[in-house]
Amino acid sequence: MKNYTDIHDIENIPEMIQEAIALKANPFQYESLGKHKTLIMLFFNSSLRTRLSTEKAAKNLGMEVMILDINSTWNLEFTDGTIMNLDTAEHIKEAAQVLSQYGDLIAVRAFPTLKDKALDISEYILQSFVTYATVPIINMESAIAHPLQALTDAMTIAELSSKKKPKVVLSWAPHPKALPHAVANSFVNMMQSINVDFSITHPKGYALDPNITKNTPISHNQEEALRDADFVYVKNWSSYDDYGKVLHQDPDWMITKEKIGHACCMHCLPVRRNVVIEDAVLDSKNTVVIQQAGNRTFAAQAVLKKLLEQL
Amino acid sequence: MKNYTDIHDIENIPEMIQEAIALKANPFQYESLGKHKTLIMLFFNSSLRTRLSTEKAAKNLGMEVMILDINSTWNLEFTDGTIMNLDTAEHIKEAAQVLSQYGDLIAVRAFPTLKDKALDISEYILQSFVTYATVPIINMESAIAHPLQALTDAMTIAELSSKKKPKVVLSWAPHPKALPHAVANSFVNMMQSINVDFSITHPKGYALDPNITKNTPISHNQEEALRDADFVYVKNWSSYDDYGKVLHQDPDWMITKEKIGHACCMHCLPVRRNVVIEDAVLDSKNTVVIQQAGNRTFAAQAVLKKLLEQL
Amino acid sequence: MKNYTDIHDIENIPEMIQEAIALKANPFQYESLGKHKTLIMLFFNSSLRTRLSTEKAAKNLGMEVMILDINSTWNLEFTDGTIMNLDTAEHIKEAAQVLSQYGDLIAVRAFPTLKDKALDISEYILQSFVTYATVPIINMESAIAHPLQALTDAMTIAELSSKKKPKVVLSWAPHPKALPHAVANSFVNMMQSINVDFSITHPKGYALDPNITKNTPISHNQEEALRDADFVYVKNWSSYDDYGKVLHQDPDWMITKEKIGHACCMHCLPVRRNVVIEDAVLDSKNTVVIQQAGNRTFAAQAVLKKLLEQL
Numbered sequence: 001m002k003n004y005t006d007i008h009d010i011e012n013i014p015e016m017i018q019e020a021i022a023l024k025a026n027p028f029q030y031e032s033l034g035k036h037k038t039l040i041m042l043f044f045n046s047s048l049r050t051r052l053s054t055e056k057a058a059k060n061l062g063m064e065v066m067i068l069d070i071n072s073t074w075n076l077e078f079t080d081g082t083i084m085n086l087d088t089a090e091h092i093k094e095a096a097q098v099l100s101q102y103g104d105l106i107a108v109r110a111f112p113t114l115k116d117k118a119l120d121i122s123e124y125i126l127q128s129f130v131t132y133a134t135v136p137i138i139n140m141e142s143a144i145a146h147p148l149q150a151l152t153d154a155m156t157i158a159e160l161s162s163k164k165k166p167k168v169v170l171s172w173a174p175h176p177k178a179l180p181h182a183v184a185n186s187f188v189n190m191m192q193s194i195n196v197d198f199s200i201t202h203p204k205g206y207a208l209d210p211n212i213t214k215n216t217p218i219s220h221n222q223e224e225a226l227r228d229a230d231f232v233y234v235k236n237w238s239s240y241d242d243y244g245k246v247l248h249q250d251p252d253w254m255i256t257k258e259k260i261g262h263a264c265c266m267h268c269l270p271v272r273r274n275v276v277i278e279d280a281v282l283d284s285k286n287t288v289v290i291q292q293a294g295n296r297t298f299a300a301q302a303v304l305k306k307l308l309e310q311l
Numbered sequence: 312m313k314n315y316t317d318i319h320d321i322e323n324i325p326e327m328i329q330e331a332i333a334l335k336a337n338p339f340q341y342e343s344l345g346k347h348k349t350l351i352m353l354f355f356n357s358s359l360r361t362r363l364s365t366e367k368a369a370k371n372l373g374m375e376v377m378i379l380d381i382n383s384t385w386n387l388e389f390t391d392g393t394i395m396n397l398d399t400a401e402h403i404k405e406a407a408q409v410l411s412q413y414g415d416l417i418a419v420r421a422f423p424t425l426k427d428k429a430l431d432i433s434e435y436i437l438q439s440f441v442t443y444a445t446v447p448i449i450n451m452e453s454a455i456a457h458p459l460q461a462l463t464d465a466m467t468i469a470e471l472s473s474k475k476k477p478k479v480v481l482s483w484a485p486h487p488k489a490l491p492h493a494v495a496n497s498f499v500n501m502m503q504s505i506n507v508d509f510s511i512t513h514p515k516g517y518a519l520d521p522n523i524t525k526n527t528p529i530s531h532n533q534e535e536a537l538r539d540a541d542f543v544y545v546k547n548w549s550s551y552d553d554y555g556k557v558l559h560q561d562p563d564w565m566i567t568k569e570k571i572g573h574a575c576c577m578h579c580l581p582v583r584r585n586v587v588i589e590d591a592v593l594d595s596k597n598t599v600v601i602q603q604a605g606n607r608t609f610a611a612q613a614v615l616k617k618l619l620e621q622l
Numbered sequence: 623m624k625n626y627t628d629i630h631d632i633e634n635i636p637e638m639i640q641e642a643i644a645l646k647a648n649p650f651q652y653e654s655l656g657k658h659k660t661l662i663m664l665f666f667n668s669s670l671r672t673r674l675s676t677e678k679a680a681k682n683l684g685m686e687v688m689i690l691d692i693n694s695t696w697n698l699e700f701t702d703g704t705i706m707n708l709d710t711a712e713h714i715k716e717a718a719q720v721l722s723q724y725g726d727l728i729a730v731r732a733f734p735t736l737k738d739k740a741l742d743i744s745e746y747i748l749q750s751f752v753t754y755a756t757v758p759i760i761n762m763e764s765a766i767a768h769p770l771q772a773l774t775d776a777m778t779i780a781e782l783s784s785k786k787k788p789k790v791v792l793s794w795a796p797h798p799k800a801l802p803h804a805v806a807n808s809f810v811n812m813m814q815s816i817n818v819d820f821s822i823t824h825p826k827g828y829a830l831d832p833n834i835t836k837n838t839p840i841s842h843n844q845e846e847a848l849r850d851a852d853f854v855y856v857k858n859w860s861s862y863d864d865y866g867k868v869l870h871q872d873p874d875w876m877i878t879k880e881k882i883g884h885a886c887c888m889h890c891l892p893v894r895r896n897v898v899i900e901d902a903v904l905d906s907k908n909t910v911v912i913q914q915a916g917n918r919t920f921a922a923q924a925v926l927k928k929l930l931e932q933l
Contacts, residue, residue, distance in 0.1 A: 085871075
């Protein structure tokens with residue numbers, strides 16, 4: 001594993017999940033591994049869970065952490081050959097190489113525009129760091145992927161599932177704002193890679209990128225799709241076809257106690273209560289969102305450990 | 312001590328003061344106590360002394376510190392049962408439980424609105440963390456209390472007083488902006504709990520919450536009140552009756568060299584020179600504000616130590 | 623060395639350069655020197671390299687680091703005797719003394735106004751910290767000096783030069799915004815202090831402070847000045863005579879492959895590509911800007927080490 005930009009960077013997913021579970025049981029076992037190593041965390045967008053869990057993961061491994069909210073410095077230029085006489089002060093070519101001298105690993109969070117589809121799909125911010133940095137890059141949620149979240153999700157399912165092949169359903173749910181596809185994309189990628197009975201349900205118009213969903217079954221009938229599910233992963237995303245648009249906020253798609261049945265209700269958080277998921281679910285034993293968020297630390301730690309071992 | 316939200320959480324105040332004094336003499340004595348423990352510091356409002364002294368206190372005890380300026384992430388929802396389709400993105404129920412998995416202790420700073428009296432008195436932000444977090448909560452100044460400051464103040468009086476029962480006067484002083492009651496409230500609570508001859512002086516209209524001042528003597532004649540004081544604690548606060556209002560900025564109430572006499576002049580800082588206290592006092596030997604600010608580290612350290620010991 | 627506000631604070635520059643080079647070879651050699659010591663980094667202005675390299679330098683020496691973006695707290699007052707009833711909440715007298723109790727060293731970044739020449743030259747922010755703090759002050763770029771950068775620059779020339787007395791030219795280059803003189807000033811000071819053949823080239827109207835340039839040769843003919851240079855240090859600055867103005871952005875002064883010849887091209891970064899220096903230079907082997915930025919860590923570390931040894 002050279003970088004962790006996507007879940008496909010993981011060579012052996014089941015092994016990685018077991019590593020994360022083992023680290024949770026013994027978080028400080030490898031605290032000498034990161035000695036004299038520095039993680040730089042770069043935020044183009046705000047963060048609560050990702051920031052704190054990744055920082056904590058690095059410290060559990062004995063690393064130093066340096067955090068930079070890049071928006072409070074200046075704008076970076078990502079286009080090659082530009083005459084930089086406008087509002088960008090530093091080119092990614094310099095920035096990435098310079099940061100590679102201060103950090104042994106660089107983690108980057110950079111959300112999509114949700115306006116320019118081609119630009120977002122190009123992952124230009126994350127991929128520019130991969131291209132120009134000379135140290136491994138970790139994706140803390142990019143335009144189209146959130147692989148630290150997906151590893152957490154798989155770890156949580158592994159912890160909770162008593163079945164050999166649990167039924168997992170990703171369900172779209174309403175939200176007032178236009179949200180990215182990154183969490184859903186990486187969850188789909190991950191579910192396609194582990195031994196689960198996986199399907200997706202969303203209203204018409206909300207199909208994800210077909211290059212990601214591939215042959216995963218998709219239903220527009222939420223009730224039918226959720227029947228007998230062991231895990232329901234709830235997530236809003238804006239339209240991919242009518243790119244970045246909120247087509248409607250159909251409250252009928254909110255996840256209710258009735259719909260969830262006996263399934264474990266998963267969500268990456270933050271979640272808008274009584275819009276995405278109703279209180280009766282989030283306040284019940286069905287919800288595993290807190291455990292899921294707690295697992296973020298150990299998923300990140302498994303990734304950092306793997307990258308440190310290969311430095 | 313389960314949390315430190317108020318000075319009444321301290322079981323034995325004189326012992327806590329002596330602990331803080333002992334830590335000042337030997338700050339690194341317990342540096343293994345906090346090993347593998349993390350303090351999360353959450354700021355809803357800006358901070359200089361509280362932020363740096365609490366961070367330093369935690370590090371002196373060997374803790375890791377993670378800091379989050381919550382306003383640079385997103386708005387939290389504190390009301391139960393809300394349909395969260397407006398400007399709050401995460402409910403305190405999730406946030407507090409999630410943070411409790413990343414931190415062993417959580418410190419919170421959240422000022423009052425100074426507009427909605429009932430809301431401020433409810434301490435809804437701090438108390439929501441107490442309710443939903445599963446780890447101890449430390450108050451880094453809430454709507455109505457600043458107990459880390461009050462412990463510092465008591466420690467400073469203990470260090471400086473040669474008398475068995477010194478005369479301590481809390482004096483209101485003018486300020487151009489509407490300020491909270493938190494520092495004054497906690498100072499009053501603290502002075503009522505230790506062996507001092509305590510009184511308050513303020514102009515008419517500036518009475519503090521009577522549930523806090525109780526039977527503490529109150530005078531509207533500053534000159535008379537300050538006579539023969541050993542310690543004068545200077546602080547502005549906005550009106551409590553005419554809630555959050557600056558009724559006047561009467562410069563006659565500014566603390567002058569003449570008024571202070573031989574007393575030690577205390578203030579929590581930041582202080583507006585020549586508005587609250589004149590230069591002639593702040594630049595004289597009478598002022599103990601720097602020592603007081605320095606003591607913040609050790610008061611915080613005594614609190615963190617107590618909470619760590621009870622984890 | 624009591625403080626590091628200016629390169630003239632260094633007693634023995636060649637020794638300091640060798641120290642920095644030695645630290646680069648063995649960054650963790652002195653990691654017990656900073657144990658139980660804290661560096662406070664105060665930012666009045668944004669920073670990428672200075673922030674991360676100085677933080678890293680401190681941690682390499684085993685120090686704790688606390689960072690405060692002072693603009694996100696409140697405005698400091700620097701004038702003596704002011705009646706502080708306007709927009710400043712805390713006087714530097716208190717702030718500097720308080721911070722001196724939380725940090726063993728204080729590093730400050732505070733840019734010039736570029737509007738009030740006399741105020742900028744007075745270095746009122748940095749000098750107020752020197753006056754009122756009770757611990758050493760480190761300049762992380764002030765109104766008129768950037769001595770951490772200049773030490774890095776001298777270190778980089780020392781690493782790269784095969785000649786006993788290399789030819790070094792400081793060349794002005796165009797930029798759309800009004801930039802400070804700090805980097806150029808400290809570079810001039812440094813070049814005057816080490817064994818190089820040093821000259822400056824800039825368009826008419828862009829003369830630096832003559833008290834700094836002294837008898838350093840100055841040419842208005844860039845082509846002639848750069849001929850046979852071993853090192854070309856590129857930097858924009860606004861007019862000093864017509865204070866803080868961008869007189870023109872003459873693209874003829876951009877540094878090109880042709881102009882640079884066989885010289886090493888230096889720049890403190892961030893650099894606007896194809897405005898200050900063209901791609902053909904920055905993407906060639908001539909550029910040493912990445913090495914230069916990497917050296918920031920070790921120049922800072924040499925300074926911190928010296929100050930720690932003298933605590």
